[in-house]
Amino acid sequence: MLGVTHLIAGAAASSVILGSDISGMALAAAGALLPDIDTADSIASRSLTLGRLRGPLGIMLFGAGIFISMPVLTVVGGLFLAVSILPHRGVTHSLLAVVLLWLYAPLPFVIGYASHLVLDALSGRVPFFWPLGQRFGIRVPAGDILAGALSIALLVGRYQEIF
Numbered sequence: 096m097l098g099v100t101h102l103i104a105g106a107a108a109s110s111v112i113l114g115s116d117i118s119g120m121a122l123a124a125a126g127a128l129l130p131d132i133d134t135a136d137s138i139a140s141r142s143l144t145l146g147r148l149r150g151p152l153g154i155m156l157f158g159a160g161i162f163i164s165m166p167v168l169t170v171v172g173g174l175f176l177a178v179s180i181l182p183h184r185g186v187t188h189s190l191l192a193v194v195l196l197w198l199y200a201p202l203p204f205v206i207g208y209a210s211h212l213v214l215d216a217l218s219g220r221v222p223f224f225w226p227l228g229q230r231f232g233i234r235v236p237a238g239d240i241l242a243g244a245l246s247i248a249l250l251v252g253r254y255q256e257i258f
């Protein structure tokens with residue numbers, strides 16, 4: 096599913112479920128992009144970890160952090176390295192990730208994140224109960240277009256409600 100579809104659907108989900116305002120919908124849109132940080136070409140990966148450069152950059156930052164005794168660099172480098180080796184649709188597409196986010200992130204962000212998993216389950220199979228190997232999902236023909244159109248309709252309705 097396209098990143099822009101996740102973005103719009105996340106905002107719509109937050110708007111419908113929480114009655115979020117614009118800032119809440121923006122948080123949800125950001126949350127809806129985050130699960131695909133496990134793939135180098137996603138919007139989240141390109142904007143947060145420089146996409147395909149994240150592996151080499153992670154090694155450089157990790158090494159530099161150790162060399163100049165700067166723990167922040169070591170941690171950031173380690174995170175870049177970690178996301179560069181994550182399999183696509185693995186732990187980032189699990190309920191475990193949703194629960195962990197729920198502990199630390201604002202609720203609209205979590206709703207957006209969860210909406211990503213639901214939409215991915217409509218276009219493929221998602222390991223909701225990771226690390227258990229079973230994947231769940233139903234392939235809906237043109238699910239991307241349907242989800243995008245429904246989300247836009249919900250956001251237009253919500254926009255008219257707000258303004």
Ligand SMILES: [Zn+2]
Pocket residue numbers: 130131184188211215
């Ligand atoms: Zn995904």
